[in-house]
Amino acid sequence: MNRTVDYEKLSLVNKPFEDEFKKAFSRFLEKGWYVLGTEVSDFEKEFAKYLNREDGYCIGVASGLDALIISLECLNLPKGSDVLVPSNTYIASILAIIKAGLNPILVEPELSTYNISPSELKNKITPNTKAVLVVHLYGKACNMQEICTFCKENNLKLVEDCAQSHGAKFKGQTTGTFGDAGAFSFYPTKNLGALGDAGLIWTSNKEIADKARAIRNYGSHEKYHNKYLGMNSRLDELQASFLRIKLRHMEEITQKKRKLASLYLQGLDKTKFILPVVNPDYFDVYHLFTVRTKKRDELKKYLLDNGIKTDIHYPLAPNKQEAMKGILDIQNPTPIAEEIHNTILSLPCSFGSSEDDVKYIIEVMNRF
Numbered sequence: 001m002n003r004t005v006d007y008e009k010l011s012l013v014n015k016p017f018e019d020e021f022k023k024a025f026s027r028f029l030e031k032g033w034y035v036l037g038t039e040v041s042d043f044e045k046e047f048a049k050y051l052n053r054e055d056g057y058c059i060g061v062a063s064g065l066d067a068l069i070i071s072l073e074c075l076n077l078p079k080g081s082d083v084l085v086p087s088n089t090y091i092a093s094i095l096a097i098i099k100a101g102l103n104p105i106l107v108e109p110e111l112s113t114y115n116i117s118p119s120e121l122k123n124k125i126t127p128n129t130k131a132v133l134v135v136h137l138y139g140k141a142c143n144m145q146e147i148c149t150f151c152k153e154n155n156l157k158l159v160e161d162c163a164q165s166h167g168a169k170f171k172g173q174t175t176g177t178f179g180d181a182g183a184f185s186f187y188p189t190k191n192l193g194a195l196g197d198a199g200l201i202w203t204s205n206k207e208i209a210d211k212a213r214a215i216r217n218y219g220s221h222e223k224y225h226n227k228y229l230g231m232n233s234r235l236d237e238l239q240a241s242f243l244r245i246k247l248r249h250m251e252e253i254t255q256k257k258r259k260l261a262s263l264y265l266q267g268l269d270k271t272k273f274i275l276p277v278v279n280p281d282y283f284d285v286y287h288l289f290t291v292r293t294k295k296r297d298e299l300k301k302y303l304l305d306n307g308i309k310t311d312i313h314y315p316l317a318p319n320k321q322e323a324m325k326g327i328l329d330i331q332n333p334t335p336i337a338e339e340i341h342n343t344i345l346s347l348p349c350s351f352g353s354s355e356d357d358v359k360y361i362i363e364v365m366n367r368f
């Protein structure tokens, strides 16, 4: 073995920002204001600008999961309403629907994009369907033209799970701004990652924004007056100050990931690996760079033997998870999701990865 390549090393990702983080931490200590202060409100304004939608509202919350739960709660849907969600998503999207008192209905993705299939949506709608939760998986936008039309025609609410799609666009429009609400995670590994947990909701609807702002803070608009059954899901000042710093470098972070992805796309042997599709209507941000092969487990081991660490997103479909027994319809087969879960592999594509790492990985992979 002549080289070791980490899948992702967060200390390397954050190294370029350390001096700025230290200054922000000193300011934070001096100020002595720890939760929901000006760092949060400034970050909310700056993130709306980043989304190119300053006409809307951003509400910082404690995590991506909470951003999804609160977004869904703010839609005021009847309890037990069906929400269509992709069958191959990360468990958080489905947990959020359940925690909001709604009923997840799995919809198969397209095998080409790994995103929810607009034609499958049409097959799953019933009179109890009230909303769609799309997930822009791995950093690629869903087909928002078809999905928005479908929601409009069927009078369905639309929430976007943007945990993996910061800055990803469909036909020039940023993900998170198409539907009733966009839910973002700033978990440390995300393209815009905090140094702990954090999340945010974007909406253009003032009623949703007001309710979300209250729900994150015990359901209260006014101190000690509680209008809703809220929760404690406040974004803290320190994470907001770190996020503000990294947000100023988002262009650089995105370009680096796109550059690494372009090296893979050009260099990997397409007869051996199924690569992500590229389409000019989609601006992909490569939260993850994935390949597929029937020999996935063999490939993973071979790469590890050559010092290259990889990951699988995700090894088990949501309807195969123990926690979902009796909740998700396990009788209903999801063969496309299964195929993806059984064949997908995520390669190193971190802001902390180097072009040399990627060239080495390509060389090793093409010898597989």
Ligand SMILES: Cc1ncc(COP(=O)(O)O)c(C=O)c1O
Pocket: 063, 064, 065, 066, 089, 090, 092, 093, 135, 161, 163, 164, 185, 186, 187, 197, 198, 199
């Ligand atoms: C698609 C998706 N949705 C939601 C979440 C939840 O975000 P968080 O971990 O910040 O709660 C994640 C994060 O891992 C995710 O990948």
